[in-house]
Amino acid sequence: MTNNFKSIPSNLMFDALKNEKAIVMACNVRITKGILKGIFKAAKKTDSAVIMELAKSESDLTGGYTGLKPKDFAEQCREAASETGFDIWSLHADHMTIKKGTEEEIQELKKLIDAQISAGFNSFALDASFLFDFEGKTVEEELKQNIDVTAELAEYIKEKMVDKEFGLEVEVGEIGKKNEQGMILTTPEEAVVFIRELNKKGVFPNVIGIANGSTHGNIYDEKGHSTAQISINLEQTKAVAEALKKEGFNVRLAQHGITGTPRELIKKKFPAGDILKGNVGTFWQNIFFEVLKVMEPELYTDLIEWTLENFREKAMEKGCKSDEEIIGKYIKFATTAKDENGKLLFFNRIYSLRNEVELALESRAYAEAILFFEAFHSKGSAEIIRKHIKRIKG
Numbered sequence: 001m002t003n004n005f006k007s008i009p010s011n012l013m014f015d016a017l018k019n020e021k022a023i024v025m026a027c028n029v030r031i032t033k034g035i036l037k038g039i040f041k042a043a044k045k046t047d048s049a050v051i052m053e054l055a056k057s058e059s060d061l062t063g064g065y066t067g068l069k070p071k072d073f074a075e076q077c078r079e080a081a082s083e084t085g086f087d088i089w090s091l092h093a094d095h096m097t098i099k100k101g102t103e104e105e106i107q108e109l110k111k112l113i114d115a116q117i118s119a120g121f122n123s124f125a126l127d128a129s130f131l132f133d134f135e136g137k138t139v140e141e142e143l144k145q146n147i148d149v150t151a152e153l154a155e156y157i158k159e160k161m162v163d164k165e166f167g168l169e170v171e172v173g174e175i176g177k178k179n180e181q182g183m184i185l186t187t188p189e190e191a192v193v194f195i196r197e198l199n200k201k202g203v204f205p206n207v208i209g210i211a212n213g214s215t216h217g218n219i220y221d222e223k224g225h226s227t228a229q230i231s232i233n234l235e236q237t238k239a240v241a242e243a244l245k246k247e248g249f250n251v252r253l254a255q256h257g258i259t260g261t262p263r264e265l266i267k268k269k270f271p272a273g274d275i276l277k278g279n280v281g282t283f284w285q286n287i288f289f290e291v292l293k294v295m296e297p298e299l300y301t302d303l304i305e306w307t308l309e310n311f312r313e314k315a316m317e318k319g320c321k322s323d324e325e326i327i328g329k330y331i332k333f334a335t336t337a338k339d340e341n342g343k344l345l346f347f348n349r350i351y352s353l354r355n356e357v358e359l360a361l362e363s364r365a366y367a368e369a370i371l372f373f374e375a376f377h378s379k380g381s382a383e384i385i386r387k388h389i390k391r392i393k394g
């Protein structure tokens with residue numbers, strides 16, 4: 001393997017593109033077979049910067065629900081980058097979620113950060129957005145715990161990275177959270193206060209994830225039919241981006257939960273550049289299963305049956321209305337399904353698919369990634385980053 005195709009710190013991408021009208025696609029590739037390589041090939045073809053990422057729930061010290069530990073994912077990404085010969089990509093730890101803010105939870109996360117750093121991750125998303133104090137009298141008070149925990153962990157990453165560069169994403173506003181009035185949206189004031197307070201603590205994020213009307217994963221209507229996502233509030237999104245720029249902060253937005261958003265709408269309406277990072281996760285999993293359905297119907301049926309058997313009750317309680325919806329929301333757990341003896345049921349079958357299937361996965365991912373890069377206006381973004389790196393490193 002050549003060193004030329006190692007990942008680059010995402011801060012270099014974000015700095016280089018912060019005044020361009022482009023969105024860097026970040027892909028949560030939960031099942032890597034064929035798909036990773038297809039995306040890298042499309043990145044190479046269009047010379048688009050790309051980020052590969054998995055969240056803590058997807059990949060942790062024991063593998064998360066994808067069964068991939070940070071080291072596994074990192075190695076597979078490097079291999080795909082190297083085979084493809086593509087250089088401008090970053091390895092990102094998505095949603096390093098802190099839900100309670102206890103010392104124990106923070107220590108656990110630090111262990112994961114250690115593993116990610118030794119695996120070569122050079123971009124991190126700290127997500128303490130759950131720590132919102134509804135009793136707080138001011139925005140500062142409401143966000144205090146999120147600010148403190150985010151700053152502590154950012155400091156930890158900096159210390160552990162020693163003199164190496166890295167990119168940092170932070171989160172304010174829980175994504176997809178609803179109340180009686182509908183989706184809860186992050187206000188410009190919340191975003192400004194959050195970044196200002198972090199800056200005061202010496203933490204300077206490159207991108208910030210906000211709640212702006214998107215939902216993670218596949219979405220369904222009241223009858224449980226799959227439906228397109230057109231709920232992202234672009235006015236509010238632009239208002240948040242403007243407020244941050246007005247303060248002179250060097251931070252842009254990360255759009256979460258893009259799966260299901262029509263690409264022609266993204267291309268036409270998304271404020272590219274204000275949104276500088278766009279996360280696409282479930283989409284890649286969906287195409288994996290679409291290919292499987294045709295080419296490996298037996299395995300596909302086994303995965304579906306396992307999902308319905310194990311999640312129907314829970315899903316119904318949570319308001320799922322159809323088998324289609326249950327499958328769409330829960331099949332992600334099937335990859336690492338185990339039998340009563342703890343033996344993996346499907347993982348090895350998935351990762352030993354015949355070449356023909358792998359090629360179909362690769363081709364499908366390639367074509368879809370081309371459409372995303374087009375919609376994200378990111379064609380040629382890699383060259384801008386190369387020039388930026390050359391300029392600053394000489």
Ligand SMILES: [Zn+2]
Pocket residue numbers: 095175216256257279
């Ligand atoms: Zn997300």
